[in-house]
Amino acid sequence: MSYISLSQKDKKEMLKVIGASSPQELFDSIPDDIKLKRKLKIPKAKTEPEIMEYFNQMAHKNKNNEYICFQGAGAYRHFIPAAVDYLSSRGEFVSPYTPYQAEVSQGTLQLIFEFQTLICQLTGMEISNASLYDGASGTAEAVLMASRINRKSKILVPKTLHPHYREVIKTYTKNLDMDIQEIKYDDSGQISMTELKKHLDKETSAVLCQSPNYFGVIENLDKISSLAHENKVLSIAVVTEASSLGLLKPPGEQGADIVTGEAQSFGIPLSFGGPYLGFMACQKEFLRQFPGRISGETKDVNGNQGFVLTLSTREQHIRRERATSNICTNQALCALRATIFLELLGKNGLRQWSWQNLQKANYAYDLLKGIKGVKSPFSGKVYNEFVIQTEKDWADIEKGLMKKKIIPGISLEKYYPELKKCGLVCVTEVSQKQDLDRFAEQFKEILSA
Amino acid sequence: MSYISLSQKDKKEMLKVIGASSPQELFDSIPDDIKLKRKLKIPKAKTEPEIMEYFNQMAHKNKNNEYICFQGAGAYRHFIPAAVDYLSSRGEFVSPYTPYQAEVSQGTLQLIFEFQTLICQLTGMEISNASLYDGASGTAEAVLMASRINRKSKILVPKTLHPHYREVIKTYTKNLDMDIQEIKYDDSGQISMTELKKHLDKETSAVLCQSPNYFGVIENLDKISSLAHENKVLSIAVVTEASSLGLLKPPGEQGADIVTGEAQSFGIPLSFGGPYLGFMACQKEFLRQFPGRISGETKDVNGNQGFVLTLSTREQHIRRERATSNICTNQALCALRATIFLELLGKNGLRQWSWQNLQKANYAYDLLKGIKGVKSPFSGKVYNEFVIQTEKDWADIEKGLMKKKIIPGISLEKYYPELKKCGLVCVTEVSQKQDLDRFAEQFKEILSA
Amino acid sequence: MIRERLIFEISDKGKKGFTFPELDVPEKKNLTDSIPVREDIKDFPQVSELEVVRHFTRLSQANYCIDKGIYPLGSCTMKYNPKINEKVAQIENFISAHPSLDPKFCQGNLEILSELEDMLIEITGMKAFTFQPAAGAQGELVGMMLIRACLEDRGDPRKFVLIPDSAHGTNPSSAHICGYKVKEIKSNKSGTVDLEDLRKNMNKDVAAVMITNPNTLGIFECQIKEAAEIVHSQGGLVYMDGANMNALMGICRPGDMGVDVIHLNLHKTFSTPHGGGGPGSGPVGVQKGLEPYLPIPRIKHKGSHFSLDENYPKTIGRIHGFYGHFLVVVKALAYILSLGPDGLKEASETAVLNSNYIRKSLEKEYHLKYKAPTLHECVFSDKYQKKHNISNIDIAKRLIDLKVHPPTMSFPLIVHGALMTEPTETESKADLDLFIDAMKQIDREAKENPDVLKSAPQESYVRRLDETKAAREPRLRWKP
Amino acid sequence: MIRERLIFEISDKGKKGFTFPELDVPEKKNLTDSIPVREDIKDFPQVSELEVVRHFTRLSQANYCIDKGIYPLGSCTMKYNPKINEKVAQIENFISAHPSLDPKFCQGNLEILSELEDMLIEITGMKAFTFQPAAGAQGELVGMMLIRACLEDRGDPRKFVLIPDSAHGTNPSSAHICGYKVKEIKSNKSGTVDLEDLRKNMNKDVAAVMITNPNTLGIFECQIKEAAEIVHSQGGLVYMDGANMNALMGICRPGDMGVDVIHLNLHKTFSTPHGGGGPGSGPVGVQKGLEPYLPIPRIKHKGSHFSLDENYPKTIGRIHGFYGHFLVVVKALAYILSLGPDGLKEASETAVLNSNYIRKSLEKEYHLKYKAPTLHECVFSDKYQKKHNISNIDIAKRLIDLKVHPPTMSFPLIVHGALMTEPTETESKADLDLFIDAMKQIDREAKENPDVLKSAPQESYVRRLDETKAAREPRLRWKP
């Protein structure tokens, strides 16, 4: 299939205008010795029916649809209203560029402005940007931002922060003379306050706190922020399960200076890990160090309200190497999905949603903990994810349950060798009671086998 | 789920304006004795996730996806380009009413105008309407139209016309003092010219001719029209497989006075039988008796081109019981799909499409005829459907093939008891050679079992 | 606004919007040797996929629609079409199901048809439904055929059908195709059927009365039971045009009012989209006595097994190529299941609330010929504005400039210069107010600045179009 | 045009756009007893589904987009986004796949990633690719990190990165985040890298040069091999910004020009939609020597079995939460498979043809600072119009009135008043002419009627917006 819109006649006429005899001639500026003298070795063109068939076959090689899956850990299965798919697939949203020409991009600019407002409302912060790539790189950006703000380089990263996020922070900061220190967790599954106090000092730029954390446990962000502030250290709150923002006290009311994270839960499908939706919000005083695009309200020559990309002096187009980030293309279409999702749910729907996640996960948690041989290594309160521990290796549990078409969660062994017999289970509103009951039953069976 | 957009506050304010104390009060004009005093006994409201689940379960009860299906007979499986689905699902096409207010309906009116043009080009006729319900009722409308034109009441309906169409003609004409006579077919599977000549006389209003006919055989429309015209009888061409219009000589060039039929093949999914797309075209002289809506070109006060529903004095809004048809709502969105489909395929794609249908079906026809014990009852040339006959009852063939996940076609027994051992097989461009080969192999196996 | 050209005008030789896979069976050129093959289609479009996408994207934006704003087109029940309904109607196993499938392969589809039948029976109080009719008008035709078949069975199909002067044009037209002569019944001063006139015209030659309830003025036919008795007492039957059922869900049931046959418009009351003129769906419901005449095939079930039954010797036959508009049925069922009993009632109550809010808000500015209470719609007229030489058409065209869709003007014929206004239940107060304010502004303009009305619309994709020219010099297709 | 209000302005207490099923497990109110729970979110929206649908339908129509018209935004490769690509990216088993699935459950996804890697390797002549980078800029960052890791491994990461003055702003910014200091290299008179300047600046402290090819003027860096030699001879590496790869597919390969590391923008060259600002995808390709440093996990296969491999001790680590933008990868693969080798080459040839047609058609009216032959884009300037006090911004805003999208103005910084124009291969001649005619008209207007330019746009959703006010008095969120 070719997507060219020229006829042979058009081509001829155009070549005539140009004064060339063939399109090939237009490449004369490329030295002959680097020209490719052969055809590209890729399969010959497929037509649309063949493309459809090819990808259906690929999809068929995946087996995920055959399983009930209790995996979370930074990527969450939630219901997506039909209106989200419909509206966000309109060509007028899908096919424009970044809204550089504001007058013909008011749709995108206004929706970003609404997105920013919603993020502020959810996080309890004063300003938000238009999005960042994902939660992991967003967190890395927050670390860089903190360090720009207070010109300090020690960052305290709890082990309860998503291991991938910790890795991305390491990758981002490796070449920047920064000192990343990891903070252990305690028996509650929360950041160990003793450890934190040990590491926190005046040299510290920021302390990170993911809540609910990687183990699903709700952290004491309030206390951590206070401790940070006492030492003139910035408090960075990280959210990987954005649905929790409908229920938990917003980071902004728990002392966070910067809030960042992943908003995939807001109407964005799992999609094997991407594209997702990084977000960041902060207090006004840090605006000048804030990374990413921002839509701002202004007026047109008639005095009518309108929106533009603003404060771009922070960005690389103008400030080049001194920009607050190198990010250019971000996740606009994902931000659109989140905006539609949140506006559909509305105040009550959002609350109901978070509430059901809390209730269902804790129902399953209780069921599983009630099984002989299962215990919970952590005493902290959980939102919609939790860790359970058995006498068997998690890999064996997994193998057994997979035979029953259940994927029980995620093994913790890789990043937490000390939790080898533990698994991280996520339960959202999409799970029905009968699924949870069956899960627990099968779990029991396997343990008693 | 409720789709109301009023808040409680709104409701209160509005009631105050009206001067009523409750919405219920507004129903006081309904006599109390016919008011329903109880709740409707239907299941309590489902939410969107529950609706999704309900229909997924229903779909799951269908087993069609597990089978390769060679059924045609008035409903054809063709490939539908992604752009058809995308464009035709845009709210601006889906959610307006019939374009009564032309100035805010130019999208719909122009696409209908293009649809009419395409139908004219395909059929070789001068005018087309905006659509009719489906091929069957379209054919009935054509019969009524013919009778209005020449004020005669005898209609010759060949047995090679789709049996459902024949039934619908009967239903429509039953109360109208018309004389419907059926014409037998001959060994070629075509209308028997001898029989036709026997029935055709000056009292005859019209003769119908479906080509390719119900047996997939291409009729001699040209000859039939000539014969009709010699007797001042109208020739009505019926098309159930519109893809054939890309290859076969258009009915307009074969003497048809009216062409009607089903355009489901143009980008409309099988959908268990509907909605489909009836169409009708005729020569200009018959315009005054032509049923259905028509979009026509005109100018606005600035002299710019525009489109309106026109010639509505033929229609029921104005002419009431003397209208050329009672049709009001028609199949606009299906006509849109057809228009997009045809414009995407274009001249070359259309030709290629018809050609592949012809080639693949005849390939399969030859394969099957080559099997010992299979013969073809008809000698006529076929387009993309054909009849084959074996020594076994078709029902047994069917049973055997279904075990192999093949639905071999349609049994002819019901409407043609004389063809009890025959099946009608349809092969379109979507079948791949390997499927056809497997079909033939399995067929052979069953016959030799 | 740049006018979008016709596709034929952007076509050029050799451009392609789609390609099929190569033919994978041996090609036989001689297959066409003895069949009539066409020449190249002159001027058939040749455009790229991008050109098609742009063409229809731009055309789509030249349409007003529910998804853009209030659409108070009377008698059309332009309510919101929920997106989930569209989504479920696209499930692969529905859209890829061939209609000739053996019932054992399409139990889900049959169950859906059966489920919706059960729900409509409960909502209307009728005894059985057919889904074959493709739209309201075909439903009317089927309904009249059922009545005729029944009367014929009783010995005499009779000659006449009585239809109120306020009826929609499809009613007389459908009766006519069914072989009946139409007699018009007058409306009384309150806008309802004049019982005296009905009594006068009802006799043994009259097959049925076709009544719309609430009628096209939005007024409930409060004497419908009496009317039905009059008709029944002479052996006639009562047909109800159910186009306005949106006023009555969960409130009262046609089956409890003496109605023998009814059609519904799924594309009105039950939220399936109108599609710019279809596809609709016009299921017909009947009382027990008429059930034997329903079109075949019908869906039957034994326990949870569903089958197609053609064994109805008295059937009027088949009216659609297959089973009607299955995908529309899917959407309507999704709607009813979404709303449930309370939601349906709330929908009707809110539709009536919204309509009465508009009526009350505009009753000073616009003439209301009939003062009786109205339900889901009301019919204003241009009588007051006519004094300033402003017609309902001018008002409609000016509404376009003010970004709301005009009301219906083509009927009821008993109100001259009608503005039949039906907001439906899904509109917000803000959108209702937008309409009300626009109407008030127009009333002021009629007095103060009539030119702006006469020259409306000014801000639309095209200006006012010449309908007379279109009819006088018909150009019904593009020609090079 | 009625401005669409903010959703917060149409919100009202109790309105609902979505409802969840009832909780089906026993509710435990005390679960929140000892966790910090939020108050009601003040002013969080409460609207109906219809209101949301209208809101976004109207907002969508306030956008210009590829699906509506020509979008010759330079450096952005705004080509048509085929609808089939969107469709395959919505296949249920792709979108519902959790990223932590065991590889045995997601073989299809892994194969897709692997397939596209193979294709990009062939198209670019590089040896391996990673798909973790979420967009071009993150690709640059990863690229620089790879270079740094490699040099570090050799003993010294070095201090500087050389970047031509014509480069995109992300280049210096990315180098900076990677811990490098940036030195600018001058362009020569023909608009390409000044080899003398490069030679002068290249030394053992320089880690790499970042070069865009064709560069942002649309000119092919014909001395790229020589440049690479200069860099390599001093132990440095060559990074190529592949944003302009749309000029080169099947024509020549960066891997054959001495390039060590490259990023591509799938959302430019490979037709995945830009989405109003993302998501993109910025895969990074490397030569053999740099492969050990690529981010983990990487996809490996043994025969037809695919797995995720983290066993790369020298890896720079992880740069994305999971594997990058999988769905974007799906679309890009669909595109490459659709076009095949001939189609890709035809795309590049036609992109260059279209661009040169525009260049030739406008070279009298608009100043071209660099006269060297250009490929897929060319950079005009407002120099001639400046005489009439008309700037590139005025030209851009006037183009909006004339229904085409303006070119890029923010760079390259070496052309003052730039109008960087890239039509792409998918435009029709009619649409190219629309742009050309509009540009010619504007040139005339600059002389004859400059006011119409200064006051443009006049026919847009909003008139010219005050960017200074936006920055001076930042209002970055709605407040009641």
Ligand SMILES: Cc1ncc(COP(=O)(O)O)c(C=O)c1O
């Ligand atoms: C009162 C009434 N009856 C019947 C109809 C005909 O319905 P349909 O358009 O679905 O054929 C309409 C449609 O406008 C109507 O308003």
Ligand SMILES: Cc1ncc(COP(=O)(O)O)c(C=O)c1O
């Ligand atoms: C030349 C060039 N390099 C890099 C980029 C950055 O790519 P992205 O926006 O995908 O981050 C762009 C994007 O505009 C570009 O034009």
